[in-house]
Amino acid sequence: MFGLKTLGQFIIEKQSDFPYAKGELSRLLRDIGIAAKIVNREVNKAGLMDILGKAGSTNIQGEQQQKLDVYANDQFISALSSGGECCIVASEENDEIIRIDSAVSKGAKYIVAIDPLDGSSNIDVNVPIGTIFSIYRRKNLEVPASLADVLQNGTEQVAAGYIIYGSSTMLVYTTGKGVNGFTLDPSIGEFCLSHPDMKTPETGTIYSINEGNYVHFPQGVKKYIKYCQVEDKQTQRPYTSRYIGSMVADLHRNLLKGGIFIYPATASAPNGKLRLVYECNPMAFIIEQAGGKATNGESRILELQVTELHQRSQIFIGSRCMVETAERFMLEAGKLSFADIPALTI
Numbered sequence: 001m002f003g004l005k006t007l008g009q010f011i012i013e014k015q016s017d018f019p020y021a022k023g024e025l026s027r028l029l030r031d032i033g034i035a036a037k038i039v040n041r042e043v044n045k046a047g048l049m050d051i052l053g054k055a056g057s058t059n060i061q062g063e064q065q066q067k068l069d070v071y072a073n074d075q076f077i078s079a080l081s082s083g084g085e086c087c088i089v090a091s092e093e094n095d096e097i098i099r100i101d102s103a104v105s106k107g108a109k110y111i112v113a114i115d116p117l118d119g120s121s122n123i124d125v126n127v128p129i130g131t132i133f134s135i136y137r138r139k140n141l142e143v144p145a146s147l148a149d150v151l152q153n154g155t156e157q158v159a160a161g162y163i164i165y166g167s168s169t170m171l172v173y174t175t176g177k178g179v180n181g182f183t184l185d186p187s188i189g190e191f192c193l194s195h196p197d198m199k200t201p202e203t204g205t206i207y208s209i210n211e212g213n214y215v216h217f218p219q220g221v222k223k224y225i226k227y228c229q230v231e232d233k234q235t236q237r238p239y240t241s242r243y244i245g246s247m248v249a250d251l252h253r254n255l256l257k258g259g260i261f262i263y264p265a266t267a268s269a270p271n272g273k274l275r276l277v278y279e280c281n282p283m284a285f286i287i288e289q290a291g292g293k294a295t296n297g298e299s300r301i302l303e304l305q306v307t308e309l310h311q312r313s314q315i316f317i318g319s320r321c322m323v324e325t326a327e328r329f330m331l332e333a334g335k336l337s338f339a340d341i342p343a344l345t346i
């Protein structure tokens with residue numbers, strides 16, 4: 001046990017990183033950690049009890065809600081409501097923002113945007129799934145919190161993270177001072193620091209994209225995929241194709257090993273499928289803090305204008321050199337005029 005550092009101990013230790021925090025952000029991260037442990041317990045025994053399958057309802061995306069989706073959503077909202085530090089929750093599972101007006105949340109300063117159980121269509125087939133969260137401070141404490149506090153650019157995030165419910169359960173987060181990963185030790189029910197100061201390799205040999213949509217991809221994406229498949233020893237190509245269909249799982253693997261994940265425009269998702277507020281922005285914050293890059297093929301994800309709660313975006317995210325190479329193909333194919341793409345780093 002010597003040298004073991006729990007999430008709680010780590011958060012308190014790092015509290016001095018925040019100029020204005022008097023423990024609120026620390027308590028907020030603690031509340032998220034608690035909900036993650038409760039959700040993890042249900043995810044791990046999902047096959048043993050009637051929590052699998054469809055909840056018989058659909059969310060605003062028109063997607064079938066899984067029972068575990070709804071359960072996870074309820075757990076995170078409940079933990080955030082009773083923790084007292086959060087005044088609004090914006091969830092993939094709810095059409096509108098959820099205002100938290102409980103007595104303990106009076107004067108709460110933080111907003112949490114969350115995808116409570118991303119990749120949930122994989123639940124029934126035992127494929128890793130995840131929770132993604134993004135935390136903002138209210139823009140003006142003098143006026144009631146509102147949707148405007150949620151529709152902030154990704155650069156305004158004060159923290160972001162994900163939980164991956166896989167062969168082990170990990171919580172990975174950043175507050176803008178690097179990325180740290182914690183693995184749940186079920187024997188003591190604590191997330192313990194296992195991946196301090198995570199950095200993603202500058203380049204890699206894994207590309208992650210649903211090639212079933214190939215015919216509908218933008219020309220630049222098609223050309224990039226072909227580039228990945230060309231034999232070239234010097235650049236270790238052909239690359240390896242790895243696509244789980246669970247964003248958190250694909251991005252976690254690529255964060256550790258190096259790689260690029262692309263969800264571009266497709267016929268069924270002309271603006272991309274993934275949601276900017278509670279999927280792209282938090283993952284972009286994390287990957288940038290780990291030394292990687294995240295764009296929509298031409299602009300930095302974190303600087304995209306956020307206009308709607310469930311807004312979608314294309315995303316090219318992962319190792320910096322791979323994202324820049326993919327951007328170059330988008331530039332050449334689309335004749336886009338952004339000249340700041342560094343020389344092709346093949």
Ligand code: P6P
Binds near residue numbers: 119245246
């Ligand atoms: P497709 C899961 O539904 C999700 O939102 C992400 O976790 C995942 O990366 C993506 O959609 C998979 O989408 O269209 O390839 O099945």
